[in-house]
Amino acid sequence: MKQRISVLAGLALFTSASLGLSACGSSAANAESAENKAKYQAATSIDDFGGMEGLEKAAKAEGQLNVIALPHDWSNWGGVLESFKKKYPEIKVNEQNPNASSKEEIDAIKTNQGTDKAPDTVDVGIAVATESTQYFAAYETQGAKNIDPALKQKDNLYTPDYTGVMSVGWNKTKYGDISKIEDLKDPKFKGVVSLNGKPAEAGAAFNGFLMANLANGGNLNNLQPGLDFFTELKKLGNLNTIDVTSATIDSGQTAAIFDWSYNQASTRDRLKAQGVEWGIIVFPGSEVGSYYQQAINKEAPHPAAARLWQEFLYSPEAQNLWMKGGAMPVLMAQMEKDGTIDAEAKATLVETSQPPLTYLAEDSSRITKWLQENWDKAIGN
Numbered sequence: 001m002k003q004r005i006s007v008l009a010g011l012a013l014f015t016s017a018s019l020g021l022s023a024c025g026s027s028a029a030n031a032e033s034a035e036n037k038a039k040y041q042a043a044t045s046i047d048d049f050g051g052m053e054g055l056e057k058a059a060k061a062e063g064q065l066n067v068i069a070l071p072h073d074w075s076n077w078g079g080v081l082e083s084f085k086k087k088y089p090e091i092k093v094n095e096q097n098p099n100a101s102s103k104e105e106i107d108a109i110k111t112n113q114g115t116d117k118a119p120d121t122v123d124v125g126i127a128v129a130t131e132s133t134q135y136f137a138a139y140e141t142q143g144a145k146n147i148d149p150a151l152k153q154k155d156n157l158y159t160p161d162y163t164g165v166m167s168v169g170w171n172k173t174k175y176g177d178i179s180k181i182e183d184l185k186d187p188k189f190k191g192v193v194s195l196n197g198k199p200a201e202a203g204a205a206f207n208g209f210l211m212a213n214l215a216n217g218g219n220l221n222n223l224q225p226g227l228d229f230f231t232e233l234k235k236l237g238n239l240n241t242i243d244v245t246s247a248t249i250d251s252g253q254t255a256a257i258f259d260w261s262y263n264q265a266s267t268r269d270r271l272k273a274q275g276v277e278w279g280i281i282v283f284p285g286s287e288v289g290s291y292y293q294q295a296i297n298k299e300a301p302h303p304a305a306a307r308l309w310q311e312f313l314y315s316p317e318a319q320n321l322w323m324k325g326g327a328m329p330v331l332m333a334q335m336e337k338d339g340t341i342d343a344e345a346k347a348t349l350v351e352t353s354q355p356p357l358t359y360l361a362e363d364s365s366r367i368t369k370w371l372q373e374n375w376d377k378a379i380g381n
Helices: 001-042 052-062 077-085 102-111 127-130 181-185 205-215 224-236 246-251 261-272 303-313 314-323 330-336 361-379
Strands: 066-069 091-098 120-122 166-171 194-195 258-259 278-281 295-296
Touching: 001 303, 052 066, 052 091, 052 303, 066 120, 077 091, 077 102, 077 205, 077 303, 091 258, 102 120, 102 127, 120 127, 120 303, 127 295, 127 361, 166 205, 166 261, 166 361, 181 224, 194 205, 205 224, 205 258, 224 314, 224 361, 258 261, 261 278, 295 303, 314 330
Parallel strands: 066 091, 194 258
Antiparallel strands: 120 295, 166 258, 166 278
């Protein structure tokens, strides 16, 4: 009995010591993980990881990437995501709220701040990007170094990725031809004309408003014609303010929409299989283009994976995949120069009679403020 007690006592001492070592080991591992996370959140280029191999190793160790507002039929985000997943199967891609607006993307950062659910990166319109820099981390990818400096944010807090041309798409099979923006006032379009979101919150809607404003004689400094146009559409009963999705288009709830050319192209291809012709028109003199912006959450729960994702997006592989979805990637000119462009995909892009109107960040901020003050008063929530 004494011997057994001694053995048990010895086991107890051994177990106690083992638990103590285990706890110390766990604490040390947690401390190292926290230290790495802070270090990765502060990384401003791939050099901070010692190159691509180091970045890939760190991202794979994290094992997850949270993305948001990336519908698969929007500029071929589905193809981009699948390509990344295939290349990095060790990283689980968590796709959150595919149909979120740019504002809702920032809201998700704020709501989930400090948790593992927060988006690691966002893809937002320039209007929201310029107002949200306090949430972004400075980072420049290898590919982004080739972007025209005039297009880039000076501190690399956000980076342009792709653009299209604002257009109107409509169910041509049901409603026939249109040639001018006034045609959308026709009673046959009752309840089916829509912007893709609210102009002060969603990039597509913001630029749809600008397109309508130009088509009605306005400019970047005179925005009233655009507001008058949508106010009249509402009074006529033609304006529908529900969120535009593939489902609302397919059901006919939103049968005439202001949206990017690349979204219209994917809608056209989808509806063609259903026997529906989807028309696409860019009204001459009202061409508008604007790059969406990639940004990394400065408190990204998976900061290495966020940066690996960004490096991938600014590679020829991802840039060409966007182009296959009808978007014009920001590195298109550089890829033509390097011989890495997909010429077949480029040939399908929507052409315009003149270069699209572009605008500066300060224009975007000013116009957004004006819309915040005037849109809801005229149109409602």
